[in-house]
Amino acid sequence: MMEKSRGKILWVDDEIDHLKPHILFLEEKGYTIATCANGRDGISLSKEIVFDLVLLDQFMPGLDGMETLREIKENNPALPIIMITKSEEEWLMDEAISEKIAHFLIKPVNPNQIFMACKQVLEKIKIRSEKTTSGYLQEFQKIELDIEDSVSFNDWWKIYSRLVKWQLDFDEQKEPSLNQILNEQIQTSNRQFTHFVQDHYENWVSGTDSPNLSTDIFSKFVQPILEKNEKVCLLVMDAMRLDQFMALYPLLAENYSIRIEPSSSILPSATPFSRNAIFSGLFPEEFCRKYPDQLDAMVEDKGSLNQLEHIFLKDQLARTGLVDKSLHYHKIWMVEEGQKFQSRVGEYLNMDLLAIVINFVDQLAHRRSESDVLKEMVPDESGYRHAVRVWYENSWIRSVLAELGSAGYKVVITSDHGSIMVNRSSMVAADKHSSSGVRHKHGRNINANDKSAIDIRNLDTYKLPSLGHQHNYLLAKDDYFFLYPNEQHKYKNMLKGSFQHGGISMEEMMVPIFIMDPK
Structure with missing residues (x-):
């Protein structure tokens, strides 16, 4: 069975016959190479065949490299181009950079240099994806252990910063299964973080070991x-x-x-x-x-x-x-x-x-x-x-x-x-004078399930103002949001999946x- 090509490459150079060792080296590495000796033929071939990459010389009879590049890009703006030329002139580098070339190599180049440039352009997304996947799966257990061992705000900051780093890395990879694992780990972290805040927040506002x-x-x-x-x-x-x-x-x-x-x-x-x-x-x-x-x-x-x-x-x-x-x-x-x-x-x-x-x-x-x-x-x-x-x-x-x-x-x-994306609703028992917050509420003797909320009645320990008789505050945990009984279905559908704030979470x-x- 024929192995799948690592990519189709068009090489345009007026000295293409002198580059056979380089071409053979790339073919041995699994690339399919097509060649042209001038810019006009290169442009025509790029219209007939779908290439993944173009290697292009600057100084050629007829159309030079920059003119060839512009015409190829006009037909296929997304096609990456590596310029390989003898010229070290800065103006040419500036021109090439302004045309968004993928790489600029100066002759003489050895086959390995060209191979590495091709590999970086054609396979960087795949390589980064594989490295990101293996890196997170290796660190997953370390983060789980650190969650259990966290005793300070700085410990939690380091944990959340690492989780955010993986979120940003995954943004580029589009891996739904990994995103699900990461989201579940963030949810686990938030449950533990909520306990940590409950245990320490009163000390923070009194100035003891506060971040x-x-x-x-x-x-x-x-x-x-x-x-x-x-x-x-x-x-x-x-x-x-x-x-x-x-x-x-x-x-x-x-x-x-x-x-x-x-x-x-x-x-x-x-x-x-x-x-x-x-x-x-x-x-x-x-x-x-x-x-x-x-x-x-x-x-x-x-x-x-x-x-x-x-x-x-x-x-x-x-x-x-x-x-x-x-x-x-x-x-x-x-x-x-x-x-x-x-x-x-x-x-x-x-x-x-x-x-x-x-x-x-x-x-x-x-x-x-x-x-x-x-x-x-x-x-x-x-x-x-x-x-x-x-x-x-x-x-x-x-x-x-x-x-x-x-x-x-x-x-x-x-x-x-x-803010945090909320997904689970929690009913609040309150009168019509209670506040309208989705993740935090305050009012006269308001109540919610302990699983979904922290109930603050000793306001002095949180340095919160009393805004009425028998006033208390509810702060949502995890990804809960608060609903009143009236029109609950309407607001549940409206608020589920929205970004809200006021409660306790790392986010x-x-x-x-x-x-x-x-x-």
Whole structure:
């Protein structure tokens, strides 16, 4: 039985007769080789036969290599081309790179060099897939053991970071069976992580063995930069998860050197609590006590509950002895607002502190739950990562960060919390005055199954405000979401498979802090 070819290669070179040893070597390695001695014949043959790769010389009679390349690409834009030429001219390299060649080799080349280049172009996806598969299966048991042995937040951060690494690797491989194993391991991790948080969170808020919390973002990472009389931008990407941050890392690293610090959202892992904690440097009970207007807004539970962030941040500057530092705060919901900010960013470059809040990621999650089209475009967590990356690649904030870097700003990027895809519903017994959260609820003596929720009644130990008589909080565990009995079927179908926040999970609570120095 004839062995399957490793790939069909077209080699175009006016000295093709001198390359027979190289051709025989590639054929022995399993490739099928077709040859042409000039560009015009190469173009014609590439239209008649489907090739996997083209090897192309630059200096040939008639059409040269670059002209041949452009015509071949016009017929088949996806066909990879390796240029093999005697020329070391930089202009030719620039031209070839601009035409997106797969490799540039300078003669003389030995057969092994050409073989390695062909192998990399034609088989890199297969090789990476095999290595990724074997690598994860080898590490699976190590992660399971580390889950059992984890005793600190840093232990959990390392576990979740490794799981996120595999998520990003699997995004390229499209292996459904492996994704299922990884998702099950993340679910197992979340169950154990929930127990860990229940055992340690009260100590964290009292300052014992606590990780970096939402309340520490300014004092630990922004304040030291200001005290050195350096300019800094605090950028809060609402509801962005660790995996989404890591998907953006290569793009952010184009203009900045990045140091990553771990942190945890406070509870509930929801914007009225955790983002207000970032800007105030206070826990919810503390900022509600200090700012009666904030307490009134949270009791009413209507409209935006983050209207005082600018005041919170100004007061935090004053409390830390930085009252003389100039500040510009900007919250951006819509693309038009962002583009307007981009056009005027030059007006703010004299500010000591720029604070920017961007709501795109959170809005995408909310709009997705309401739109069948978006559910098709963002079907799962991998799709969510891809959507966030595509948004950032084309967004106004990418240009703003480049300009801030050029102006010498250091940038601290973080989020108030992440989100988790919810799949299981849990009924809540509550009156009509209870809050509307999907992963967290508060109200008068509200109840849910212990399997699906943590019931917080001693509010002081979590530093949560009492928002009414006999008030308690419910925080969802694992991938549960809360429903009220009325219209439960309607909301169950609407919310299942959506991205929500407010509860306890690695995805919601484990938030990176990117400290970025301009290159």
